[in-house]
Amino acid sequence: MAMAPVSVFDQVLDHSNRADPYPLYAELRRTPVSRADDGGFVVSTYAEIVALLHDPRLSSDPRNRSDREALAPDGATGPLPPSFIALDPPEHDRIRRLLTRHFGPPHNPDRVIRLLPEITEITGGLVDGLAGRDQVDLVDGFAYPLPVTVICRLLGVPREDEPRFRVWAGAVVEATDPATGDLATRRDRRTRALAELGEYLGGLADAHRRDPGDDILSGLATDAAADARGRLSRGELMINTALLLIAGHETTVNLIANGMLALLRHPDVAHRLARQPDLASRVVEEVLRHDPPVQFLGNRGALDEIEIAGTVIPRGAPVTLALAAGNRDPAHVADPDRFDPDRRYIEHLGFGGGVHYCFGAPLARIEAQIALTELVRRLRNPRLVADPPPYRPSPLLRGPRQLLVAVDGVAPAPPPPGGVRRAGDRSGVRPRPAAVRSTASR
Amino acid sequence: MRATGLDLASKRVLLADGEEVEFDRLLITTGARARPWPHPGEAALDGMFVLRGRDDADGLRRRLAAGPRRVLVIGAGFTGSEVASSCRGLGLPVTVAERGPAPLVGALGRTVGAVAADLHRDHGVDLRCDVTVTALEGDRAGRLRRAHLSDGTSLDVDVAVAALGGVRNVEWLVDSGLAAGPWGVACDTGSRAFTVDGMVCDDVFVAGDVARFPHPLYDFQFLALEHWSNAVAQGEIAAHNMISPQTERWPHLAVPSFWSTQFGIEIKSVGVPTFADEVVIAQGSVADRRFIAVYGCRGRVTAAVAFDQGKWLDFYQGLIERAAPFPPDFRRVDQPAARTMPAEIPDRPALVREATVMVTGHDPSARRARFVQAGR
Numbered sequence: 001m002a003m004a005p006v007s008v009f010d011q012v013l014d015h016s017n018r019a020d021p022y023p024l025y026a027e028l029r030r031t032p033v034s035r036a037d038d039g040g041f042v043v044s045t046y047a048e049i050v051a052l053l054h055d056p057r058l059s060s061d062p063r064n065r066s067d068r069e070a071l072a073p074d075g076a077t078g079p080l081p082p083s084f085i086a087l088d089p090p091e092h093d094r095i096r097r098l099l100t101r102h103f104g105p106p107h108n109p110d111r112v113i114r115l116l117p118e119i120t121e122i123t124g125g126l127v128d129g130l131a132g133r134d135q136v137d138l139v140d141g142f143a144y145p146l147p148v149t150v151i152c153r154l155l156g157v158p159r160e161d162e163p164r165f166r167v168w169a170g171a172v173v174e175a176t177d178p179a180t181g182d183l184a185t186r187r188d189r190r191t192r193a194l195a196e197l198g199e200y201l202g203g204l205a206d207a208h209r210r211d212p213g214d215d216i217l218s219g220l221a222t223d224a225a226a227d228a229r230g231r232l233s234r235g236e237l238m239i240n241t242a243l244l245l246i247a248g249h250e251t252t253v254n255l256i257a258n259g260m261l262a263l264l265r266h267p268d269v270a271h272r273l274a275r276q277p278d279l280a281s282r283v284v285e286e287v288l289r290h291d292p293p294v295q296f297l298g299n300r301g302a303l304d305e306i307e308i309a310g311t312v313i314p315r316g317a318p319v320t321l322a323l324a325a326g327n328r329d330p331a332h333v334a335d336p337d338r339f340d341p342d343r344r345y346i347e348h349l350g351f352g353g354g355v356h357y358c359f360g361a362p363l364a365r366i367e368a369q370i371a372l373t374e375l376v377r378r379l380r381n382p383r384l385v386a387d388p389p390p391y392r393p394s395p396l397l398r399g400p401r402q403l404l405v406a407v408d409g410v411a412p413a414p415p416p417p418g419g420v421r422r423a424g425d426r427s428g429v430r431p432r433p434a435a436v437r438s439t440a441s442r
Numbered sequence: 443m444r445a446t447g448l449d450l451a452s453k454r455v456l457l458a459d460g461e462e463v464e465f466d467r468l469l470i471t472t473g474a475r476a477r478p479w480p481h482p483g484e485a486a487l488d489g490m491f492v493l494r495g496r497d498d499a500d501g502l503r504r505r506l507a508a509g510p511r512r513v514l515v516i517g518a519g520f521t522g523s524e525v526a527s528s529c530r531g532l533g534l535p536v537t538v539a540e541r542g543p544a545p546l547v548g549a550l551g552r553t554v555g556a557v558a559a560d561l562h563r564d565h566g567v568d569l570r571c572d573v574t575v576t577a578l579e580g581d582r583a584g585r586l587r588r589a590h591l592s593d594g595t596s597l598d599v600d601v602a603v604a605a606l607g608g609v610r611n612v613e614w615l616v617d618s619g620l621a622a623g624p625w626g627v628a629c630d631t632g633s634r635a636f637t638v639d640g641m642v643c644d645d646v647f648v649a650g651d652v653a654r655f656p657h658p659l660y661d662f663q664f665l666a667l668e669h670w671s672n673a674v675a676q677g678e679i680a681a682h683n684m685i686s687p688q689t690e691r692w693p694h695l696a697v698p699s700f701w702s703t704q705f706g707i708e709i710k711s712v713g714v715p716t717f718a719d720e721v722v723i724a725q726g727s728v729a730d731r732r733f734i735a736v737y738g739c740r741g742r743v744t745a746a747v748a749f750d751q752g753k754w755l756d757f758y759q760g761l762i763e764r765a766a767p768f769p770p771d772f773r774r775v776d777q778p779a780a781r782t783m784p785a786e787i788p789d790r791p792a793l794v795r796e797a798t799v800m801v802t803g804h805d806p807s808a809r810r811a812r813f814v815q816a817g818r
């Protein structure tokens with residue numbers, strides 16, 4: 001049987017290349033704008049991705065794509081409206097603004113900072129739990145439960161319900177893997193899982209309305225008349241809190257696991273981080289550049305003809321932005337394949353850019369900084385058991401399924417350097433920002 | 443130590459204490475200061491402020507914290523508008539007196555300025571346009587008490603902020619032979635100062651608020667950009683050129699940009715909005731106070747101004763750099779049904795005519811430009 005030639009991007013999607021897609025991404029960059037087997041366009045160089053992230057001719061709404069029939073036949077999106085990640089302004093901006101009221105400035109500027117003591121405590125507890133074994137799985141034992149616990153706390157979702165939403169969240173993530181079925185099948189599974197998750201969250205919001213707490217669901221449920229520019233409908237609340245719940249942990253788990261993998265492969269950096277918590281911010285940014293948890297954005301469509309890097313993308317064409325390829329573009333960063341937190345500027349596309357720039361970036365950064373610092377300070381002589389580790393199947397939300405590490409024990413929680421730890425004083429592991437710029441966040 | 447003069451021939455800077463400093467290369471960054479209220483007696487009243495440095499800000503803040511009955515802001519440029527916005531944030535009654543037809547007209551034109559006027563009024567500012575302050579009155583102790591306006595009204599005020607723009611610090615260069623005047627110090631895109639004859643000096647450089655340079659994107663018009671981003675970019679160019687041989691020098695070609703936060707809205711601009719004849723709302727909605735206004739001149743994009751939509755501006759900067767056709771003709775997100783409007787850029791407010799230039803001599807070797815100094 002004659003095999004059709006497989007595009008470089010389609011090889012990236014192939015499971016067998018999950019552990020190290022980077023040589024393929026390098027090949028992809030040789031053609032800054034290339035075609036995938038499904039006819040879509042794949043953009044892989046840094047400058048071009050940044051330009052497109054800020055280009056109003058590119059839409060995130062699947063209804064604007066020529067393959068919309070497969071994505072959503074007759075424009076149907078299931079029982080719930082689209083979430084704001086799949087909407088363009090002005091609807092996108094309206095929903096994002098209403099959600100931000102409960103998550104960041106100007107209405108709630110210290111929301112993430114207020115979580116610091118809890119994140120530190122949860123992290124410490126999880127590391128305590130790793131004690132007493134000479135081999136631990138840092139994914140199931142640490143990288144997964146940490147962001148789940150934090151996002152549950154932030155949203156107001158009972159931690160005990162995790163086995164229920166794990167199934168729905170898992171189904172949504174699985175649907176990003178082309179190996180699990182054709183577009184229509186995956187779309188249906190995704191829609192069904194999101195509807196059930198949304199239903200569950202809608203019920204929780206009702207309960208919180210009667211008995212509100214300091215969490216986002218309570219905030220949204222009691223947001224009587226948020227402001228003159230409206231409030232979320234019930235459907236919008238359901239789908240967007242589902243998005244927050246999933247985006248809040250299915251990505252961060254990979255950031256922590258990818259980060260720990262990099263530190264195990266670079267023990268010199270791990271040793272320095274253990275002594276010098278200030279390094280945490282640089283380490284996390286370099287992980288986001290070198291091995292980003294979200295590898296590409298496959299959700300864009302051209303509203304009009306776009307000429308870029310000598311290629312004309314026609315109106316309606318699906319466009320994929322290969323963030324992981326752009327992050328290692330030698331035209332953007334010297335010696336791109338090297339994991340080097342000391343590089344002068346760490347600029348990356350790990351959180352996307354433009355109006356859809358990651359909503360949870362401040363939270364993800366703090367979680368990963370605290371998590372990695374605590375691990376390198378307390379795991380005694382950690383060694384990678386399998387390199388590369390086995391990977392989760394998704395090519396989009398990419399990270400280890402398991403990270404087995406041999407250890408000589410777990411140190412007790414250390415006091416912060418230069419002082420006694422007082423209640424509420426977490427300065428020992430509290431990361432301070434380093435000189436890190438992100439052009440894409442503008 | 444203040445510099446009081448420059449001797450180009452002997453390459454020396456004269457200092458206030460009589461000393462002289464020799465130089466190989468000189469960088470002039472004397473900046474600008476706030477234009478004072480023109481009536482010295484009124485300017486000296488307790489309660490009168492300008493806003494430029496940190497001390498000005500500290501003094502004003504203390505006075506605002508004391509809860510004045512009403513604050514008068516004179517001039518609705520960026521500084522005046524931000525002061526008015528902060529005062530409203532503190533719950534203080536504010537009157538803004540603007541001599542032009544709308545706030546920010548000098549920077550954004552009248553059409554977009556009208557939106558800024560709505561912002562003021564929505565936030566409870568008593569905005570008076572086409573109005574000047576005719577007199578300020580103090581009590582016997584020298585404290586500001588009343589303001590009289592050209593619309594015939596008068597107000598009880600305890601605090602007034604004169605936000606009249608800047609004056610460039612060029613007095614020390616009057617006799618230097620450099621092209622220095624109220625417009626600043628003229629220089630080329632490589633930051634090299636011009637002499638009064640319009641010739642470039644190899645060893646004297648200028649950067650920041652005091653510099654005025656020709657921008658190729660804008661018909662080589664000389665621009666003075668009193669913005670943070672320009673000071674940074676031009677400073678970098680000047681520093682590089684001062685230590686580089688002729689052939690390795692760089693031109694300052696950055697697209698101008700600035701931002702201002704007022705009344706809860708982030709206003710960002712790229713390009714030169716006053717270099718325009720038309721403007722169109724390219725994205726968003728003026729009614730919702732979230733939009734991008736794109737400016738065009740003779741069918742080319744020359745500037746874009748965003749109200750709470752700054753994330754798209756890099757794209758529009760690309761259009762400016764490529765001199766893309768105006769109005770934009772592509773399909774895009776959040777595209778309103780919009781028509782082009784006149785930008786209504788006011789005539790440049792005439793600079794105070796402190797100096798003009800005359801040219802003398804006939805023979806090419808003898809032809810020279812000279813300043814005619816007012817009052818000399």
Ligand code: HEM
Binds near residue numbers: 244364
């Ligand atoms: C390591 C962790 C994370 C990474 C790498 C990451 C990455 C990204 C990226 C690349 C985008 C852009 C999507 C697009 O342009 O289509 C995005 C958007 C988003 N992220 Fe994250 N994310 C992380 C953590 C989080 C967390 C913790 C939350 C929630 C608290 C979150 C919530 C969101 C939401 C709601 C959006 C959509 C924003 C919009 O469309 O305006 N993310 N994220």
